Amino acid sequence: MLTNERHDMILNLLAEKQTIKIQDIVDATGSSESTIRRDLTELENQHKLERVFGGATLSDRNSVEPSIVDKSTKNLQEKKRLAKFAASFIKEGDCIFLDAGSTTFQMIPHLKDKDIVVVTNGLTHIDSLNEYGITTYLTGGLIKSRTAALVGSQTIQSVQSYRFDKCFLGVNGFHENYGYTTPDPEEASIKKLASSLSKKTYVVADHSKHEKVSFTKILDLEEAVLLVDNLPLEALKSLEQKTTVKVEIT
Amino acid sequence: MLTNERHDMILNLLAEKQTIKIQDIVDATGSSESTIRRDLTELENQHKLERVFGGATLSDRNSVEPSIVDKSTKNLQEKKRLAKFAASFIKEGDCIFLDAGSTTFQMIPHLKDKDIVVVTNGLTHIDSLNEYGITTYLTGGLIKSRTAALVGSQTIQSVQSYRFDKCFLGVNGFHENYGYTTPDPEEASIKKLASSLSKKTYVVADHSKHEKVSFTKILDLEEAVLLVDNLPLEALKSLEQKTTVKVEIT
DNA sequence: TCAGAATCAATCATAATCAATCAAGAACAG
DNA sequence: CTGTTCTTGATTGATTATGATTGATTCTGA
The missing domain is CATH 3.40.50.1360 (Rossmann fold)
Incomplete structure (x- = not known):
């Protein structure tokens, strides 16, 4: 699976559920925990999500003010x-x-x-x-x-x-x-x-x-x-x- | 297979799947990896797609900013x-x-x-x-x-x-x-x-x-x-x- | 507060992918 | 026919992604 596809997948999962556990992403993608961690780090740098202990969540600003x-x-x-x-x-x-x-x-x-x-x-x-x-x-x-x-x-x-x-x-x-x-x-x-x-x-x-x-x-x-x-x-x-x-x- | 045919094929595959792996294109076309890489490089220069590590993806900005x-x-x-x-x-x-x-x-x-x-x-x-x-x-x-x-x-x-x-x-x-x-x-x-x-x-x-x-x-x-x-x-x-x-x- | 469990960042070796180069053959023009 | 250009596929070493492991940090429940 390509890096991009994983990123999209993660963001889609997040869009549905608001927050998500790392283990869930691991199960959904079949990639290793390390890889998912790296994905989350990167997506956080892009301000697409916010990491929390154990998983990730939509950055609160996103949820408060609807996107442009x-x-x-x-x-x-x-x-x-x-x-x-x-x-x-x-x-x-x-x-x-x-x-x-x-x-x-x-x-x-x-x-x-x-x-x-x-x-x-x-x-x-x-x-x-x-x-x-x-x-x-x-x-x-x-x-x-x-x-x-x-x-x-x-x-x-x-x-x-x-x-x-x-x-x-x-x-x-x-x-x-x-x-x-x-x-x-x-x-x-x-x-x-x-x-x-x-x-x-x-x-x-x-x-x-x-x-x-x-x-x-x-x-x-x-x-x-x-x-x-x-x-x-x-x-x-x-x-x-x-x-x-x-x-x-x- | 002509270069043009390959290019069309690649773009069609992309249109279906949004993202695609190089290996998949190699299998579909029967051409070598080198050739496909060259194709992708060229198509990217034409802003028809965007290369990512391991494959290519549709560039969504394609439609937005052709001028600059x-x-x-x-x-x-x-x-x-x-x-x-x-x-x-x-x-x-x-x-x-x-x-x-x-x-x-x-x-x-x-x-x-x-x-x-x-x-x-x-x-x-x-x-x-x-x-x-x-x-x-x-x-x-x-x-x-x-x-x-x-x-x-x-x-x-x-x-x-x-x-x-x-x-x-x-x-x-x-x-x-x-x-x-x-x-x-x-x-x-x-x-x-x-x-x-x-x-x-x-x-x-x-x-x-x-x-x-x-x-x-x-x-x-x-x-x-x-x-x-x-x-x-x-x-x-x-x-x-x-x-x-x-x-x-x- | 403490101890065990879960999660984390950092590191490493491996595997996949990459750009660059080369040589062989096809297409082409003179 | 000859020489040139273009395309192609194979190969190279370099770069990047990945998964496993480590020890540190954070959470949880008693």
Whole structure:
């Protein structure tokens, strides 16, 4: 059996069962314990799993935040509509910060032929931005492999040397009392900084993010314009007491 | 059996099974192992598959990024050998700058399992670095779409905040009198800067770059160690009067 | 806390696989 | 027909993967 096949097998077993014992892998593959240990070491280096005493488990970050692929396929149509709506706020000549994330990604096709400059920390965005011929600056920083975003002090430093007309942020949740939140503190501080360097801040979030609260606070509701798709009327009214909400009409 | 037929056969087998062992192909085709190896090497250069130890597998990236990789098919085998040689200079714990470019790209597989930190301005590098689980910092900057490199004042600023143990640069030409040169002034200044921030600088260039001179000077010969594959003996002697040359033994 | 059991990383020898080279023959052009 | 180029298969020594073994570490239950 090839090394690759074993690796796939291990990851598949893990995907089913969440955690797995080394002995189980040995039985399933027919390879020796030594080999499996080496496989696990390697897969751990690639951040595909996490070793624990006696076996391996999906790295907890993986299980908490769904992987970027899963995320981007969910509610795809909604996201596209919302993204188009968000892009409509961009005017000719704007310099914008485009946050990493699947919703902001969907904005890119609608930036075509606009004479704008985009700054982004989203690695997934660059091919698309490039394809549409948009002048793009990438922030520097540490590559956070799972979300394909750039983070860390270098990113902060990079962002600091720009000034934006508008910035478009993705969030994990928005809540009347707790504001905008996201799981990763690193990403949160970048979003926050970009917002502070921007004349105007837009948060792009579909209705599924309503009332959700994550680990790290990004901004208060007041500090950004919320772009959202259909929302219950009461929720809308309540939110509008704190901030400007633009709803994508359906 | 014609070469084409074998190639088709191999790809068909792969399409069914996702991965395949060399021995299986040998049995299926009746050709010798040597021939199959050559087939696989060629098909890999065409990005039709990916070789793994003991066989081959479908490269899933095949469909995603055809644009950037094309240039690198020329002299691929040479480049791989040279890149492996270059990577052998990297020691555990090093912080290295890895220049954008196709030769430095080939170094990445050989960085696997080394406890190092990589800083790069090459967008093409990041997927691969990520795959091998290497801690990677990307410089910021303007995306230069043709070479998929980051350039400009932001890149300069990014690079300036690092210090490197070693830096590995690609060049367009090296010449006894005119030193190392490259066509793009933007890229040249980044290479130069990275070199100045590094304890040791290596230029990786195959013999085809000998005596070539491009528009922009990067460094004098003296300022870097030249890593090169086979070179005429006189050329080697002449170069060695000015700088250290490490030749990949053939 | 202790002792036995399980698991671990490190090392070694062996086996499989690799790239590189060579020579023989096929295909081809002049 | 001759000389050249290309393909092929065999061989070489080098590299890499593997499985068994070791002694150290960690877990478990009393």
